[in-house]
Amino acid sequence: MTTRVIKYTYFSDARGRALQERETTFPELCTMLEEIPPCDKKAAPLIKLATFTGQPNDNGCRRYDAAMTAITGVEGDYDEGDVTPEDAHERLERYNLSAVIVTTHSHTPDRPRWRVLVPLARDHLPQDRERLAAGLNGALGGILARESFTMSQSFYIGRPPNGEYKVLPTSGAVYLDEWPALDASAIYKNGAAPGAASGSYDIVAGEDDEDPELLEMVPAKPGSMEELLEALQQGEDVHGSSLRLVGQLVGRGADDDTIRLVFSAVAYDVAEHRGEERARELLGAELQRMIDGARAKGYGQIGSDAFAFVQATEMSVQPVSWLVHAYLEEDTMAVMYGAPGMGKSFLALDMSCCVATGTPFHGQAVKQGAVFYIAGEGHNGIARRVKAWAQYHGFSGMPEQLFVSKAPADLVNGLNAVGVANAIRRLVIATGVMPRVIVIDTMARNFIGDENSAADVGRFVSNVDMLRRKWRATVVIVHHSGKDSSKGARGSSALKGAVDAEYEVSRPGGGVQLTAHKMKDAENPPDLSFEMIAVPLQEDTHAVTISAVLKLTDHSAHMKPEEPVRLGKHQVTVLDILKQMLGDDTESVSVAHWQTQCIEARVPRNRFYEVKDTLEGRKLIRIDGANVSLGEGCPSVSPSGTKPDGQTGHTSRQQNRTDTKRQCRPSEVATDISDLI
Structure with missing residues (x-):
């Protein structure tokens, strides 16, 4: 950790009428934070890694932008409740940055909220703070609250009387202003480009329990309701305009629901002209804090509670809103699973292209919109x-x-989930299109943890659900089946319990089949069966590459499963290992690597070459120099002596791998289309 002596300013109250300038090393500051006594938030002091002139403004406040003389560090605020302090600490450690993470009064293990304090190698002009804050925001994946960019923003410090409190200093030795990736990693306020105006609000950092006195810190400006609406939609000071408008509405006797309706309507214009991040300030918990603050100041009567019941007679039945008619609902989560090579990614991409272009999905109407494909x-x-x-x-x-x-x-x-959300948000701001679908292909490639752990899968589901809720998009998770495909997707049942729809992708009879096994609010639709159609692609080098597309063959009847090939124990093991090594996207592997894996699976070395030659002779594999791939004669297989109905483990597993080399190639195209799955 860095040891330069830095100055910071200590404010005894939120109004900033009294201040003390102190000096300390950064390790000593961390120790002070660890040893700070418990206190209520209203009694907690505020800290700013900066120096001030000490001259009060007309309101008697000594903490305002023009009074700042230098910054000695940068502070950041996080209150979204998704990223844990440990996740943020890990990211900063990765970059070897000197920093400390401190939880806030409103932090809980289920809804984490924290601050980050970062020292600088030298004092900087206050005008440099935006650039430095953007670099810190980039190091954390773009998750910091907008208050983090306000120049004179100060932050409460203190241990809550009850509840969890954490101080997590990093071991890093790099100052933020000496970090080589500072500018390259920068994410500015609202995802804006460098130099965008940061805005300045003379308020205390946003938390769920902001003081009602917050309203007094944004002086009311004269103006009609129409002028306030115009300022909110087009002005820079979205937060201040929101506070004034809420005050007007509460003073006129509007209840909470009416205020929320007004702001919901305004949010669309704000999202279009000012960006989705600012529009979000007008909704949810942020808006409720403003309403509660206005009522606490006596502007109106208390409105409806956040939690309430509705009488059944007042409930309306809403029709299902289809994204892909009969197959995918809007604002839901679905899983599409199958064994490696069944064509899951092919189907997911086909559906994605249909939604992105407004093309019917094999006869089923779709609602067009942006698709974000996490590959x-x-x-x-x-x-x-x-x-x-x-x-x-x-x-x-x-x-x-x-x-x-x-x-x-x-x-x-x-932290990574929020990074994905911010990447989507930046594209939403840049393009103006809102996400309809978010595809995760595959879950295994986007999941570091134990798929059999309900806790790990629960965290995955919670983070994915955050992406869904943020844009009311449909999330499609592409996943592998277990050893027994009849039991559904691989891993913990927590995934199946969380999704609204579940589809299996299989390869009976050589084609690709989509089968619904779960539809939460509708009947299971008919199966869809496809054949593979080869498509020659002209490359820039004038070479022709063959790809393929899906063509609907039958949307109601199951394909007839082909008869499995009978193989011996070692043949099944060796072939099964090869299929696992190939996965969904790898066309071939080296024979030497394959042999090593087989020997580790206790296949005798002298038997390996015998089995390899047998499989090649039966066209179940194809040898090309030093590499091996699956051959065109590789349908479902079963060990010798077993029935071909999938009653043994090996049979079931191999029936899930009928994905390899198929017979559906037009005579004019010299390729095997199933190589492309």
Whole structure:
């Protein structure tokens, strides 16, 4: 940890009428935070890593932008309740940054809220703070609250009398202003570009339990209701305008529900002109804090409680709102599972392209909108598949409203989930399109943890649900089936319990089949069966690459399963290991690597080559130099002596892997389409 002596200012109350300038090293500051005595928030002091002139303004406040003389550090505030202090600490440790994370009075283990204090290598002009705060925000994945960018914003410190309190200093030795990635990583307020105005509100940092006196800190400005609405929709001071408008509405006797309706309508204009982040300030808990504060000041009578009941006779029955008619509802979570190579990603991409372009999904109407595809791997393959889809369906270019991630994200980690949310938010601001669908392909590639742990899966589901709620989008999770596909998706049943729809993707008879096993609020739709159609793609090098698309063959009847091939014990093991190594997106592996894996699985070394030659002779595998891939004759397999109805573990597992080399290739195209799944 860094040891430079820094100055900071200590305010004894929120109004900033009295201040003390102190000096300390950063380790000593961390010790002070650890040893601070318990106190209520209203009695807690405030801290600012900066120096002030000490001259009061007309209101007697000594803490305002023009009074600042230098900044010695940067503070950040987080109150969304998703990212834990430990997650934030881990991110800062990764960059070797000197910092300390301190929980706030409103922090709970279930709804984490914390502050971050970061020292600087030297004193800076106050005008430098926005750039430094943006760098800190970028290091944390863009999750800091807007108050973190307010120049003279000061922050409560203190141990709550009851509840959890944490002080987590990093071991890093790099000052924020000497961090090489400061500018490259910067995420400015509202995701804006460098140099965007940060705005300045002379208020205390936002928490769920803001003081009712907050309203007095934003002086009421004269103006009609129409002028206040115009200022809210078009002005820079969204928060201040919101407070004044709430005060007007409460004073006129409006109840909470009416105020929320007014702000919901205004939020659309604010989102369009000022960005989604500012629009969010007009809704939810932030708006309720303003309403409660106005009522606490006596502007009106207390409105409806946040939690209430409604009489059944007053409940209305809403029809199902379909994103993909009969198959996917809006604002829900669905899982699409199957064994490796069944065509899950093919189906997910096909559906994504349909939604992104407004193309009916094989005869089913869709609602067009942006699709955000979190891809775990195989980006070149995705590009080819999307290009083939566009070419087959008559589009001159790739779908403009389809966005594919550059890398996977561990969505068990709340910090990463918020990073994904911010990446989506920045594209929403830049393009003006709102997400309809978020695809996670696959869960395994975006999940670091134990899939059999209800706790780990619960965290994953909670973070994914946050993405759904944020935009009321539909989330599709592409996942693997277990060893017994009849039991559904792999891992903890917590996933199945959380989703609204569950689909299995299988390969009976050589095609691809989509089967619904769960629809929470509707009847299960008919199965959809597809064949693979080859699509030649002209590359820039004038070479022709073959991809494929799905063509509907039958939307009601199951395909007839093919007869499984009977194999011996070692043949089943060796082939099964190869299929597991290939996964969804790998076309071949080295024979040497395959042999090593088989020997580790206790296949005798002398038997491996015998089994390999047998499998190659039966066209179950294909040897190409030093590499091996699955052959065109590789349907479902079963050990010798077992019935072909999938009653043994090996049979069931192999029936889930009928995805490899199929017979559905047009004679004019010299390729095996199933290689592309």
